Amino acid sequence: MAAPRMVYACDPDRSRGRLADEPPAKSRSPFRRDCDRVIHSTAFRRLKYKTQVFVFHEGDHYRTRLTHSLEVAQIARALARRLGLDEDLTETLALAHDLGHPPFGHAGERALDSCLQALGGFDHNAQALRVVTSLEHRYPGFDGLNLTWESLEGIVKHNGPLTDRCGKPAGRYRDHGLPLGISEFDRTWDLELWSYASLEAQVAAISDDIAYDAHDIDDGLRAGLFTVDDLKVMPLISGMIADIAQRYPDLDDDRRGAELVRELISYLIEAVFSESRRRLEAARPKSVEDVRTHGSVLIAFPPEAEEAEEMIKIFLKERMYRHPRVMRVMDEAESILFDLFARYQRSPHDLPPEWLRRDGEGAESETERARRIGNFIAGMTDRFALTEHQRLFVSTPDLR
Template sequence: MSVGMAAPRSAYACDADRSRGRLFDEPPSKTRSAFRRDCDRVIHSTAFRRLKHKTQVFVFHEGDHYRTRLTHTLEVAQIARALARQLGLDEDLTETLALAHDLGHPPFGHAGERALDACLKEHGGFDHNAQALRVVTSLEHRYPAFEGLNLTWESLEGIVKHNGPLTTRDGAALGRYRERGIPSGISDYIGSHDLELWSFASLEAQVAAIADDIAYDAHDIDDGLRAGLFRVDDLKIMPLTAGMIADIDRRYPDLDDDRRGAELVRELISYLIGAVIAEARRRLEIARPETAEDVRHYGDGLIAFSPPAAQAEAEIKAFLKHRMYRHARVMRVMGDAESILFDLFARYQKSPGDLPAEWLPPLGAERETETARARRIGNFIAGMTDRFALTEHQRLFDSTPDLR
């Protein structure tokens, strides 16, 4: 089959007609599949629109051409759909999960997540996947019959488990959750709607997860070059990108650095997508799943980089960590951003009346616990855009850091 052609639908793809359904029953749409309906609901959500003004690496006012959470999300969706098309998966479910994967991120990128996690340390911490689940199951208020978006089981499963199982079959937390346990936003929810945290997610979810890695690697290189944090030739330190740069220079000997960088990013995306397709087909040939349930119960992930691509991808991440994420300029701005969220959280705790009326407990409600109050404040801050957080800080404090 030509790489440019879509694969026929695979037997192990998720099937919208066989979905496990929604927590709250709804009549089916006359014009859309269940997964297309999920995707449309994510796109029309308030949380999705707010991604436009949430930091990826550079704060929104540093320049119009840097990635935001929204542009990053759209790029993840494009890569994910390309992978799904080649593997015969459900593109609507894949797109849903790609578009929803960052809905739980707070303002100011990973700096904001670190700050909220510290603020909520005594109340279960902060986890962006758990927050994404909160967004789509309770924090969005758009429909008269239920809170949240009432997405299908398959979409919720993918949001929570796209990076793999969270627990063993007997409930013991795995991976990064081993030390602190499953976040309350997830553990509380599965009490009423079991997402089978012990199993792998669908191939569509696994594709969305690896598309996120591809987009991060390629586009953070693009943004780092644009910001002047490193030059194209600095990327020759890695064998993969060195070979690509040498090939670009042979084909286009007089190309300026901007276009050299753009061509490198294009080549890198193509290489990583091809490596994932080849490795996925190899693993699927071994596993021979016949249904989506076989994928969930296989016991290992089936969407991955080939070993050489995995090594190259790890080298790219290490380069970006050293040359971009820990660059003095980025670290200074992110340190100031953390201080803004620390200030806001402390202020709302001390003076609850500074919160908008819709974020105050209902009049006459039972006295809420300290944890419930802290989580309510955390939910409010997590939903902020960068510029709203700055505006709030300017409203409540005499001095606000200039994040430039």
């Protein structure tokens, strides 16, 4: 049963609105409208052929960015419902959180970050903001999706504040500064980068962790990179495996792995719910503004679950993300994007017509061209990147 909406939840009737004025929808809240716009966007459909860990053609049953996003949304809505938050805003942020990812997962991000280093690098959160504020071209009155302030805030700040109160970059941006896409938009519409995001955004962020911890284990088992018994090096997982063996002594390895993934998701959801409720009862926020100015996250793992979750990340990094098979494919994927970026810089007319500079727009600087090429490549699917490379080059890696 859903909890009643709490005073610290985002209220769609009190939204700060949209950058471009629009009449309200007749039958949907502003946040439900945001969610529907994300689902119907071109960028969301492209996630179907974007790598999570394994390139799309390595198998039909591995996660893609699309299926991962759907799984994040399911977990996020479950938590939002129990905590009395706005489920539509939570779902919007869960579904939108990976819209800025380029092809080939983190390998693609590393490649674009290197190619765009002179322009501040590449950041997938900044790219997601760019997608929903300018790169989608579906509506007659504006570029982007014209999402509410609360959705844009959550896309940018779901991992915490980006600056201190004085505007000095903080956290992961302390050393290299804010991504250009975020700093430029913030001058147009202040997203209060110094504050924490809503609880709905915090729920979406931690649901991302839960989803990829559990489902990367599932995909790693399917790929044969490790076995269920290999996971026993982690005390939490070992206990779950022992409990499953006691309840189902004759279970085959496939079902044993699937049951483990279900148990892990349930455990992490319950852990987050319990810890978040404890923090909320201690903080007693009276509004979403109290949440933003609280000074720390309110949606979190308890210490024992945080330690177990960190052990899962370490295991996956060593046994999956850095597995020679995965590393070889990702190294080749990086080379594809390096090749494409250099080719488009040398020969911009190799870009599709809709990405060419239009007559009458004036001379284009190298900076503007590099940004345009970066936006084009970031929007590619794995499949389209491979097709483009095959079109432009004599030899293309197989990525298998």
